[in-house]
Amino acid sequence: MKKSSGVKPQVSHFKKLTCSGCSKAYPHNRPQTVCQTCGAPLLAEYDTRAIGASVKREDLRGRPASIWRYRDFLPLPPTLDPVTLHEGFTPLVRLGREPRRLKLDELWLKDESKNPGFTFKARGMSVAVSKAVELKLERLALRSAGNAAAPFAAYTARAGLRSLIAMPKDAPELTLLACEMLGARVSLQRGSLEDCTQFVQTAALKDGYFDLSSFAEPYRLEGDKTLGMELAEDFNWELPDWVIYPGDGGMGLIGMWKAWRELEEAGFIGKKRPKLLFVQGEGCAGIVKAFQSGEDRAETVTTPTGVAAGLRVGKTLGDNLILRALHESGGAAIAVPDSAIINAMKDLARSEGILAAPEGAASLAGLRRALEQGLIKRSERIVLVNTNTGLKYANLVR
Numbered sequence: 001m002k003k004s005s006g007v008k009p010q011v012s013h014f015k016k017l018t019c020s021g022c023s024k025a026y027p028h029n030r031p032q033t034v035c036q037t038c039g040a041p042l043l044a045e046y047d048t049r050a051i052g053a054s055v056k057r058e059d060l061r062g063r064p065a066s067i068w069r070y071r072d073f074l075p076l077p078p079t080l081d082p083v084t085l086h087e088g089f090t091p092l093v094r095l096g097r098e099p100r101r102l103k104l105d106e107l108w109l110k111d112e113s114k115n116p117g118f119t120f121k122a123r124g125m126s127v128a129v130s131k132a133v134e135l136k137l138e139r140l141a142l143r144s145a146g147n148a149a150a151p152f153a154a155y156t157a158r159a160g161l162r163s164l165i166a167m168p169k170d171a172p173e174l175t176l177l178a179c180e181m182l183g184a185r186v187s188l189q190r191g192s193l194e195d196c197t198q199f200v201q202t203a204a205l206k207d208g209y210f211d212l213s214s215f216a217e218p219y220r221l222e223g224d225k226t227l228g229m230e231l232a233e234d235f236n237w238e239l240p241d242w243v244i245y246p247g248d249g250g251m252g253l254i255g256m257w258k259a260w261r262e263l264e265e266a267g268f269i270g271k272k273r274p275k276l277l278f279v280q281g282e283g284c285a286g287i288v289k290a291f292q293s294g295e296d297r298a299e300t301v302t303t304p305t306g307v308a309a310g311l312r313v314g315k316t317l318g319d320n321l322i323l324r325a326l327h328e329s330g331g332a333a334i335a336v337p338d339s340a341i342i343n344a345m346k347d348l349a350r351s352e353g354i355l356a357a358p359e360g361a362a363s364l365a366g367l368r369r370a371l372e373q374g375l376i377k378r379s380e381r382i383v384l385v386n387t388n389t390g391l392k393y394a395n396l397v398r
Helices: 048-054 057-062 067-073 097-102 121-134 149-159 173-181 193-207 220-224 226-234 251-265 286-293 319-329 338-352 358-372 391-397
Strands: 014-019 042-046 092-094 106-111 139-143 162-168 185-189 242-246 275-281 332-336 381-386
Touching (some): 097 338, 097 358, 121 149, 139 149, 149 162, 149 173, 162 173, 162 193, 173 185, 242 251, 242 358, 275 286, 275 319, 275 358, 286 332, 332 358, 338 391
Parallel strands (some): 275 332
Antiparallel strands (some): 014 042, 092 106
8 A cells, every 4th residue: 555645743642532422431442433331423532732732833834735734633643654545635616606696705615526536525534444454454334325435445445455335226326336446345225324224234243344334433523524624724724604514414514613623722723613504405304403493312314305315314323413513603504405406506517617416515505595594694704515526416407
């Protein structure tokens, strides 16, 4: 495997894993899943004061243009080269026609489709697969609605590990073909994402696969949080007023919120945080319903529907973390219909030249609805997140 050119800190600032529910601590020198007491996701904790004492913002300028420029905030030991395909450092595009149409002062789009595998999920896979190598895991499994599958297959191939993927039968065909080309074993399931979860859990018990699905282990979140670190650096360490994020399993949103806390503790940014808007499709809007009713957990959507495969997540282990971040940020959650998502896809393509996935286009559809409801001021600095490529979904706009 080709070695990374990333910066290696002299010491690791990774301290421990802590349950996000009951605060029970777990060692990080062996594979961990979720809390064995309450079932909540585990979160990595760092000595952020030590990071701030040893690294300054200016030190990042000469580092590689990838997520590993933030290695001090990542859980890999200094002795190990990461499994990398140069993920991260994606374009932040200032939009032109769309903000004029909506009478906005500033509208930006973070285009995560430029990552390996054409999705932001490459960030998490780089870190999680790197940790799998460190912990000497040889078989990795994933359940995916479609968007995480290709980068999972790519990074396991890069690391020389065996990979198993369970996807619903209605996942994008191009994703299936890419995974097979990358050498992954793929099993298509008749039901929803929950049926894929059961398949992966059975494979883990029967054949010794380790589950790398969302929140099933703690390290994908650490890679995903670099999206928040990049946004801070993109805006010269002054965060925007709003970040609008499509309503998938929520790892990107939770990761950004975690990243900004760690950056503040290390002295990289001040106390200002963006408000977060979480946008779901109307056919799978459990988080929206929970947010609007003041609940701290979301009910499972048993038969999720919608044009965006990545938004058809009927249950996420991170539901309470998503809701907590939305409330703490002063943000909101909104549901939009498929028609609004498809129209937003067309507009981003034809007005801005951006081939956004329906998940990313949902961010624009959510912004439009939020403006109608008076949630967002037109003078505020707003960032949309396009989480993956629209090439897999071009048939939707024919």
